[in-house]
Amino acid sequence: MNAPARVPPRARRGRDGTDTRARIEAVALELFAQKGVAGTSVRDIAQGVGVSEGALYRHFPSKEELARELFLSRYATLAGEICAVDAREKDLRAKISAVVGLACRLFDTEPALFAYLLIHQHEHLASVPDGPEGNVVEAVARLLRGAGLSPERATLTAAMALGCVVQPAVFALYGRIKGPLAAQAEAISAAVIGIVEGARHP
Known part of the structure; x- marks a missing residue:
């Protein structure tokens, strides 16, 4: 850092x-x-x-506008990639594994971008559009709704699933987890799948 x-x-x-x-x-x-x-x-x-x-x-026009545009454009790119995974993969486990792998690769290949999205999200989330093509949380929630979760349960489950990815990334940013985050993708995917399956079959 x-x-x-x-x-x-x-x-x-x-x-x-x-x-x-x-x-x-x-x-x-x-x-x-x-x-x-x-x-x-x-x-x-x-x-x-x-x-x-x-x-x-x-x-x-200003540093603040630059910061906002950087966040919204990169956040939308990630949301679009999650939507593409959702459309491409048919099996829920394959979808989850692909999304987790996508996040881990982003962290490993573009750590500054990942850190910026992670650390500064609270400053810009109010400006994020509601649609899944520009909103990471909504993109994940739509994927989960497609797996049969109700809208309310899908939103909560999306938040918990994203936490399974974000918190290991925080640890990796500060050196608490060594090596590429992609090495942890299988374990992270298993945790997310467990959360989603629990939400589907309470």
Whole structure:
């Protein structure tokens, strides 16, 4: 968590500024995950990207708007991937294993993103849309409703299931669990399946 930010190499700026925007998002994500949004200044981000503060403001009107957009766009991407798993897999156990595997791989390959989504969720969840394509909790709840759970039970079970993934990730972030989180995916999946089966057959 205290390692220096990995600043992406400079890319040639496209006419529409998309390369610069992507670099701003990548550097901001690293800094927000490490230092928090409050602890990161616009100057920190601009220096990491190698642009002026004015150039950064041409892409994002404020640091807070950048933080919100980062969260909502990445959160929606994860929700969409969960929806894709739900549509692709037919068996409930296969669905759960695939979603847990997806979360573990995200943690292992993009720890800054996972840390940002995890640590800063309470600041942005009020802005998350209700639909499953943009809402991770609703995407998981819809998967569980498809397995026969009532809406109320599906929402509670989704919260408990996500806790089985999130808490090991917290431990891994702070070094309490060693090695890649994917190594724990089978055990985490078994715990989630136990919770879901208990909810289906109380």
